[in-house]
Amino acid sequence: MSGPAIGSRLRVRAPAKVNLTLRILERLPSGFHALETLFQAIDLCDSLEVEVRRESGVALEVVGADVGPADDNLVVRAARAWLAETSVEWGLAVRLTKAIPAGAGLGGGSSDAGAMLRVLDHWMPGAVAEERRLAIGAELGSDVPFFTGKGGLVLGRGRGERMTPLPPLPPAWLVVGMPRVHVATGPAYGRLARGRAESRGAVPPPLFDGESAVPRSWPEVASLALNDFEPVVAGAHPPIATALAAIRAQHPAFALLSGSGAAVFGLFTDADAAERAVGEARAACPESRFELARTLDRLPAVEPAGP
Ligand SMILES: C[C@@](CO)(OP(=O)(O)O)[C@H](O)COP(=O)(O)OP(=O)(O)OC[C@H]1O[C@@H](n2ccc(N)nc2=O)[C@H](O)[C@@H]1O
Numbered sequence: 001m002s003g004p005a006i007g008s009r010l011r012v013r014a015p016a017k018v019n020l021t022l023r024i025l026e027r028l029p030s031g032f033h034a035l036e037t038l039f040q041a042i043d044l045c046d047s048l049e050v051e052v053r054r055e056s057g058v059a060l061e062v063v064g065a066d067v068g069p070a071d072d073n074l075v076v077r078a079a080r081a082w083l084a085e086t087s088v089e090w091g092l093a094v095r096l097t098k099a100i101p102a103g104a105g106l107g108g109g110s111s112d113a114g115a116m117l118r119v120l121d122h123w124m125p126g127a128v129a130e131e132r133r134l135a136i137g138a139e140l141g142s143d144v145p146f147f148t149g150k151g152g153l154v155l156g157r158g159r160g161e162r163m164t165p166l167p168p169l170p171p172a173w174l175v176v177g178m179p180r181v182h183v184a185t186g187p188a189y190g191r192l193a194r195g196r197a198e199s200r201g202a203v204p205p206p207l208f209d210g211e212s213a214v215p216r217s218w219p220e221v222a223s224l225a226l227n228d229f230e231p232v233v234a235g236a237h238p239p240i241a242t243a244l245a246a247i248r249a250q251h252p253a254f255a256l257l258s259g260s261g262a263a264v265f266g267l268f269t270d271a272d273a274a275e276r277a278v279g280e281a282r283a284a285c286p287e288s289r290f291e292l293a294r295t296l297d298r299l300p301a302v303e304p305a306g307p
């Protein structure tokens with residue numbers, strides 16, 4: 001199978017996501033929960049530079065954060081899974097620059113894995129069929145299929161892997177708050193399920209019933225915006241509640257926890273208001289990190305890496 005020349009290099013930015021809505025539905029026979037979520041990509045990005053080398057195997061250098069051993073890194077696992085499906089004999093050297101905090105509900109690791117799969121497909125289009133790439137992604141994590149696609153706004157169902165790409169909404173700005181606490185995803189699902197069992201609360205219905213119900217404007221999103229994790233996660237971690245309150249005090253269109261946290265965000269339809277809000281949130285809540293971000297209509301394209 002022919003492929004790129006030894007020494008070929010590509011670069012891609014791997015964006016974070018926020019969940020504009022996140023509804024946790026019933027527990028599936030697999031033990032995982034079905035969910036319904038609106039993923040939105042934002043321009044807070046890691047970046048990946050990948051070089052084809054003669055020696056087989058995947059070498060990884062991580063800059064900017066310690067995200068654990070290379071063998072466990074989602075980039076390496078994604079690359080190995082793709083290589084295992086092909087008969088290519090070359091290897092890869094990857095430089096990953098982290099800006100998205102790990103394990104924050106912003107999907108950074110999942111995005112890095114999706115970016116890796118997009119780079120490999122750019123070099124050898126279709127060498128691993130799209131369906132199989134999505135399956136590799138889903139095995140690595142529920143958010144990875146979103147990051148192997150194209151769209152910036154996607155409705156995810158199932159574990160997140162059944163995706164409906166949606167037309168982009170008008171540009172918007174986000175104040176993203178990153179409290180310095182770690183929320184483990186498994187226990188967060190457990191706490192939510194126990195809370196529902198104790199209150200004998202019914203599993204809530206999905207928010208979107210068919211595509212006609214999908215929001216076409218930010219006020220429509222604001223009227224639906226919710227995250228089922230927010231009460232249990234913000235309740236258990238006061239720094240998250242404090243960061244959310246600091247953002248809400250700036251009157252965003254809406255503000256939410258992202259994923260299972262700890263990151264939170266407020267969405268603004270006005271750039272100046274968002275810029276003022278990020279300054280105010282930093283002043284009011286110096287113990288958390290706050291960054292300004294923008295919505296992305298599409299995932300960033302794979303491009304040649306410079307010399
Ligand atoms: C909450 C979400 C929403 O987008 O995002 P993040 O907070 O990670 O960004 C995802 O569902 C995160 O899915 P994923 O990244 O696959 O979760 P993992 O850490 O692999 O799962 C840890 C544990 O959480 C539980 N789990 C996870 C996903 C799911 N749909 N149902 C579950 O019950 C399972 O017990 C699993 O063993």
Ligand SMILES: Nc1ncnc2c1ncn2[C@@H]1O[C@H](COP(=O)(O)OP(=O)(O)O)[C@@H](O)[C@H]1O
Pocket residue numbers: 067068072073074075096101102103104105106107108109110111112113259261
């Ligand atoms: N490339 C990577 N970047 C960040 N974390 C990674 C990466 N590869 C593996 N991990 C592991 O995956 C976990 C979840 O990462 P991430 O996708 O950033 O968070 P979340 O699922 O909360 O959005 C991290 O705690 C880390 O141990």
